[in-house]
Amino acid sequence: GIQVEQSPPDLILQEGANSTLRCNFSDSVNNLQWFHQNPWGQLINLFYIPSGTKQNGRLSATTVATERYSLLYISSSQTTDSGVYFCAVEETSGSRLTFGEGTQLTVNP
Amino acid sequence: GAVVSQHPSWVICKSGTSVKIECRSLDFQATTMFWYRQFPKQSLMLMATSNEGSKATYEQGVEKDKFLINHASLTLSTLTVTSAHPEDSSFYICSARTGGAGWVVNTEAFFGQGTRLTVV
Numbered sequence: 001g002i003q004v005e006q007s008p009p010d011l012i013l014q015e016g017a018n019s020t021l022r023c024n025f026s027d028s029v030n031n032l033q034w035f036h037q038n039p040w041g042q043l044i045n046l047f048y049i050p051s052g053t054k055q056n057g058r059l060s061a062t063t064v065a066t067e068r069y070s071l072l073y074i075s076s077s078q079t080t081d082s083g084v085y086f087c088a089v090e091e092t093s094g095s096r097l098t099f100g101e102g103t104q105l106t107v108n109p
Numbered sequence: 110g111a112v113v114s115q116h117p118s119w120v121i122c123k124s125g126t127s128v129k130i131e132c133r134s135l136d137f138q139a140t141t142m143f144w145y146r147q148f149p150k151q152s153l154m155l156m157a158t159s160n161e162g163s164k165a166t167y168e169q170g171v172e173k174d175k176f177l178i179n180h181a182s183l184t185l186s187t188l189t190v191t192s193a194h195p196e197d198s199s200f201y202i203c204s205a206r207t208g209g210a211g212w213v214v215n216t217e218a219f220f221g222q223g224t225r226l227t228v229v
């Protein structure tokens with residue numbers, strides 16, 4: 001099956017800093033999504049981005065499908081951005097989403 | 110975005126009993142839903158794919174007799190953990206895709222709130 005690698009595994013920031021999270025995948029994909037898992041476990045949809053660039057407020061994402069990676073940018077981070085960020089991809093051979101191991105982000109005041 | 114509702118949010122049960130978890134798509138039809146399991150500090154692992162009106166497809170290593178899945182309507186899938194044991198304690202999350210009845214590939218996935226199961 002497809003391999004999904006996220007980096008870094010852990011990231012600690014001061015409030016106001018910017019950061020870039022990376023997701024590499026080993027095969028062609030139909031779909032790529034970024035999620036934020038809050039402290040209660042809820043997965044919040046951030047981006048549905050199989051290719052191209054999207055922006056939503058302080059967050060933006062870019063997927064370069066031909067090079068098999070995606071980046072999530074967080075600007076002017078806030079303490080409420082803390083949590084785990086997951087990248088998930090859907091292989092071209094099927095409908096299942098495969099998750100990366102996540103990036104644990106901690107934003108300190 | 111689309112709404113997927115999962116119930117209950119948390120449950121504590123005695124070892125040997127069964128627990129049912131419900132997953133509903135509130136504002137769209139979902140012929141296919143997905144059940145995941147997440148252990149502390151780990152990623153989500155797909156357990157099974159739930160298909161409306163037919164048998165679920167289980168991932169390798171997942172016991173189908175222990176984790177019973179029923180998808181009786183286009184908006185409801187249930188996961189029953191039978192004869193629960195402490196090692197079944199985990200966070201269970203369901204997901205549905207928004208492609209409409211019969212279409213799943215390359216559509217956005219939305220997740221329920223999750224159910225934290227503790228077996229004592």
